[in-house]
Amino acid sequence: MKKGLFLIGVLLLASCSGKPAQMLPSSQSSVIDWVDFVNWNDTTYTANYETNEMDKVWKTERVLGEVTYTLDGHAGANHTSKNGDAAYLPKGTKLYEIKGYDPAFRILANDKIYEVSEAGKAEKVEDFLDIEGKVNRVILQSEEDLSFIGEFSEVHTKEFIDELLLLPYEEAGRTTEGKRVFFGIELTDGSMTRSLYWPETGYINYGTTASERLKEIFEAEMKASNY
Incomplete structure (x- = not known):
């Protein structure tokens, strides 16, 4: 699975949000600074920084799945992401459907909104x-x-x-x-x-x-x- 549908846009928007620019790994990198993403159901989601700063309590519905592998500190530069992978979310973190939103668009994990950045089979x-x-x-x-x-x-x-x-x-x-x-x-x-x-x-x-x-x-x- 690719690591981000709108990767260029994700990096540009992240850099303009006051957050440290997060780069996907290169073969020359000794320390990998991953984009904050999670993969589920053949879809890649990235953290929506501005929305997560709203300090809003989001109502959730069913559990969709969970993180099965954390890349930070474990994966190398040539890692190919798959369902259940997350950049920073700990293994076992639950992924929730958000009330009022199709999970194809947004999901909740560790009290943070993750928004679609690669839309799978759309x-x-x-x-x-x-x-x-x-x-x-x-x-x-x-x-x-x-x-x-x-x-x-x-x-x-x-x-x-x-x-x-x-x-x-x-x-x-x-x-x-x-x-x-x-x-x-x-x-x-x-x-x-x-x-x-x-x-x-x-x-x-x-x-x-x-x-x-x-x-x-x-x-x-x-x-x-x-x-």
């Missing part, structure tokens, strides 16, 4: 991005510190989400070149799911490529916010 974005009916607003954020830059109009927000969820999930052809645009989708419970958009290639860091209409919406909102 065919469309809606198969894992469980945000329909939960969106408060879409915002543009600074590349330097993720501070607020602008907010999509109400009309564009609805159209953007509807269009995004129907896009095909792509395991290949992820081209991340040129300028990058940081944006966040704020949900009604106050949490945020962040992503990146590359205007030059149209790639969106949810494993998909923007439709022509989504490109138009991005362009209009970026212009309105002087992004």
Whole structure:
């Protein structure tokens, strides 16, 4: 299993969140600084740092599984991750379904939210991005510190989400070149799911490529916010 669907985006967003940049291992590394992830049901989840700083108590449903292997301190640079692997969560840590969320999108482990970063067998974005009916607003954020830059109009927000969820999930052809645009989708419970958009290639860091209409919406909102 790959170690992260949206790895570039995960690292960029982590570095802008005030957390130490976490790198996947290279063959030259003597000390491995893993991305904080866990694998379950052929899906890779990474810690959602901003949401975990909300100090919110999340209600859980059933136990989905548990960590069977901790990479930190045990795995080498060439380790191939599999279901049950986690970067830092101790062996035996329970993985929980969160009330109100499809576990394809988010799960809870050790009182922390882990959000999908590689969507396994998904065919469309809606198969894992469980945000329909939960969106408060879409915002543009600074590349330097993720501070607020602008907010999509109400009309564009609805159209953007509807269009995004129907896009095909792509395991290949992820081209991340040129300028990058940081944006966040704020949900009604106050949490945020962040992503990146590359205007030059149209790639969106949810494993998909923007439709022509989504490109138009991005362009209009970026212009309105002087992004």
